[in-house]
Amino acid sequence: MKLIRTGAEWNPLWLNHLRNNQQIGLVPTMGALHDGHLDLVAKSRSTCDVTLVSIFVNPTQFNNPEDFQKYPKTLDLDLEKLTQAGVDYVFLPSVEEMYPAPTQLKFYFGDLEHVLEGKFRPGHFNGVGIVVSKLFHLIRPHVSFFGQKDLQQVAIIKRLVADLSFDLKLEVIPTRREVDGLAMSSRNLRLSPQERLTALLLFSSLEKAKTELLNGKSWFEIQVEIRSGFENEPFAQLEYLELIHPDSFETYTVFDSIQKSSICVAAFIGAVRLIDNMPIIS
Known part of the structure; x- marks a missing residue:
């Protein structure tokens, strides 16, 4: 498993996989990985030639600064799990790599902004849209994998892909639950x-x-x-x-x-x- 920290490191690797006609699967995460994330990895490995997992706690999607500060960070354990899962690459960008300058662009997802997560977490979907767009541009996957638990996030990413004509396929994987039913998070x-x-x-x-x-x-x-x-x-x-x-x-x-x-x-x-x-x- 190879660790990558910049888009420049990934470019020649991506080009080599493209020349070999290999399909690249992307699993975007914010770390603190659990079996639900590993379900996405398993699906990518079963359907793609190459699997890349990104780990980046994205500051722009937190409308609550305290939530951002307290978000769990378990990088060493995450890397151990991904090695055991057979992941090919892990993308570990810094905030400076993802946001070399403050983002001026704003995403607006229409009616999705006014219900449920859009209503109670203003600005959240803009942050999600920005970081997912950046990951799609930097990694250029053929397929990207997301969990059903974040159902409204899946809806906005589908809209993002359709409206901006990203040349990739989205795969949505069912929610993984604990034995007692609690959704893994x-x-x-x-x-x-x-x-x-x-x-x-x-x-x-x-x-x-x-x-x-x-x-x-x-x-x-x-x-x-x-x-x-x-x-x-x-x-x-x-x-x-x-x-x-x-x-x-x-x-x-x-x-x-x-x-x-x-x-x-x-x-x-x-x-x-x-x-x-x-x-x-x-």
């Missing part, structure tokens, strides 16, 4: 033992909502029940629980069994903000 490392137990409320709420929707209960009643459940948990604060179309992110007030739909949830568990989602009709 780097932020889980920040949870205390008590908060870790409380965090199961996200998954149990999604399961409950899905079951009751499919059994005919109204979405309004389900929302009221789940909000009440969060209010009774001293370590939890619900931010949103919405029924949405998984492509457009239009929010529904009434469930329609013939429309594609997913439920998305975000909540603070202690000081840690977690998100999750569950498909209802695919």
Whole structure:
């Protein structure tokens, strides 16, 4: 496994793989890797000739400076995991490499900016769009792999690829969960033992909502029940629980069994903000 820190280091390697007609897979990450990330790596290795994982904690996508400062950093363990997983390259750029000058360009993703993550994390998607565009330009992959847990992020990256005509394919990999159902997330490392137990409320709420929707209960009643459940948990604060179309992110007030739909949830568990989602009709 080769470590690369600049685009200039990657250029001759990329050209060599291109000459050999080899497909390059990119797995963008911010480190603190877990088995969900390794699922993306495994998918890349099974479908591409070359796999490159980027590790960069991107400052421009954090609307909360404290969240940026406390984001887990486990580089030595990450590199050990990636070596064992058979990764070919790891891209470890500095902030100066990714942002040699302050970025003046702003991305605006239309209606996606006003719902769920767009509404509660202003500026977040602009930062995601900028860093993902930079990675696509620097690495020039044939395929890039993302996790379903960040469902709205996947939607904005799809829009980015379509609107800017990036010549690559996106692959979305299902959410990897712990045995008890908690969606794997780097932020889980920040949870205390008590908060870790409380965090199961996200998954149990999604399961409950899905079951009751499919059994005919109204979405309004389900929302009221789940909000009440969060209010009774001293370590939890619900931010949103919405029924949405998984492509457009239009929010529904009434469930329609013939429309594609997913439920998305975000909540603070202690000081840690977690998100999750569950498909209802695919």
